[in-house]
Amino acid sequence: MAMTIATCKSLAQQLEPILWKHLTIRVRQPARESLTRNCHIIESIRIVGLNDIFFENVLDILQYLSTTTGPRLDKETSTSCVTLKRLKRIELTNLIYASGLLTMFNYCPKLTYLDISCTMLLKDPNSARLFRQALSDNLRQLEHLRLNGLFATTKNVLPLLVVCFLHPQLKEMRFKFSMKVSGNREYSHWYEDDQEEEESQSDQGDEEFGVDPELRWVTTSLENASRSSDYSTSKISSLTLPSYRRGYPASFLVLLLRYYLPNIEAFDIPWGILDANLQEECPKMCFKLQHISFSQHEFHAPYELDAYTAEIKSFIIGCSSGVGLKSIRAYHFDEGDYHFVHDSLLGVVADNHSSTLEEVDFRNCQSVPSLSIQNILSTCRKLTRFNVIPASGSASVYFNHIVNGGQWVCLDLKELCLNLKRSSADYYDGTETELGKAEAKYVYSQIGRLVRLETLRLGYMGDLSKEQRESFELNLTLKDGWLAELQGLVELRHFHMASDFWSNMGQAETEFMSSHWPRLQTITVGSPLSWKAGHYEQQPHWQRLRDRKIKFLYN
Secondary structure, three states, rough: HHHHHHOOHHHHHHHHHHOOOEEEOOOOOOHHHHHHHHHOOOEEEEEEEOOOOOOOOOOHHHHHHOOOOOOOOOOOOOHHHHHHOOEEEEEEEEOOOOHHHHHHHHHOOOOOOOEEEEEHHOHHHHHHHHHHHHHHHHHOOOOEEEEEEOEEEOOHHHHHHHHHHHHOOOOOOEEEEOOOEEEEEEEEOOHHHHHHHHHHHHHOOOOOOOOOOHHHHHHHHHHHHHOHHHHHHHOOOOEEEOOOOOEEEHHHHHHHHHHHHHOHHHHHHHHOOOOHHHHHHHHHHOOOOOOEEEOOOOOOOOHHHHHHHHHHHHHHHOOOOOOOOOEEEEEEOOOOOOOOOOOHHHHHHHHHHHOOOOEEEEEEEEOOHHHHHHHHHOOOOOOOOOEEEEEOOOOOOEHHHHHHHHOOOOOOEEEEEEEOOOOOHHHHHEEEEEEEHHHHHHHHHHHHHHOOOOOOEEEEEEEOOOHHHHHOOOOOOOOOOOEEEEEEOOOOOOEEEOOOOOOOOOOOHHHHHHHOOOOOEEEEEEOOHHHHHOOHOOOOOHHHHHOOOOOEEOO
């Protein structure tokens, strides 16, 4: 395609407007001539994996794309800025020098989506002021704003909050935390100036909102703005507040959501200071709330976990007075080695939202009780996605809990991710009992009833020896196992074996998959080392699946 365009000018003129409409930039950059010829066509720019970016003027962001080193380029005349007026979307993973980007905002009147890392942008007071001015005056059509690397304790963030809350078109506002990665896990990262500011305010403790000068300034500014003749109610429907290490007082959240952000449908519940007012006020401010998420913090004292759990429960129960909760998401985000989902949360969700719940996504969770999982699956008929991936195997489903808990009613489920756990009768014994066999068959038959399932991920509790596991959780053979119970999954596209289900499989099992799962596209197995060490990829029955265009992926 590239060679054809390069050699045929007439074809290039027809195809380039399509190919250049959405531009993703990595290490290799497009030719400057092509950029110059097509920059008026570009509607979205995404820069990935570049660390040293220097913008000198409005067009440097486009000129930079033609290089790999990011040199400072000659300035262009302002008349060239007309080429950016079709630009609707900008995504920058790194931002070192902000002034060029701020200037560029003056010439992007149609920009609707902005996702940038703004640590440098807001640490400089002048840049922060120009950014607020750009949001207020130039980016009037902006609907989605995602800012990475923010904390409410960072200077200039709270004034930005006020500008965003008063923006006429903004619908999504996500202030993401700054991240650092260690191995396969992500942790929050607190900047030194944030730590110093927190330490200077640590003596305030769990103060009332009324004497918190920073947050009081936010609500006072909103109150004053609401009195003006041109004030309009915020359209923001999706909100993630910047991290506030002291915690947001409940009274602040109540005032914000009830009076100034009445259209919230998706809310990331921040760590807050609970009071009785929240439990009472939540039903009054959650009429439209349908999607909630929360981070799994490390709590250093039991009362902290209990307080945050009570805060989350208040929102879950409050949603029941409105349209009802459709999704709940818990994501791992802390500084320590432990992360929790309180045992009672899923039970509260099932009790209050069984008629509306569609998605459950708990990743890297530590404590999700088996009975709560069974409760969701057996009561929520509209459920389409159930993803519970534990960090250490504890969020597993006991087979006997499923047997005793009734049939699953979520027959429209499209994605299911579970860890299975043998019942107590077989737990410490390598020899499975007749009761254990019956329970296992019943569990797999429940999965087999999910005829609309497109993605299935199965794992096991990880602290048993292979000898104890292989005849029970890991047995997905046709002769002695439970693979036959899954023959009804005619819509299955992605089969993820998070544990070693594959080592005992042979030609009969792969033929079964091929014939009963006609839409199968991918099979995910263990790590490349364990898969290749067993020479499984060379075995004829797996090779036949490859020949049928089924892709093999690794955990």
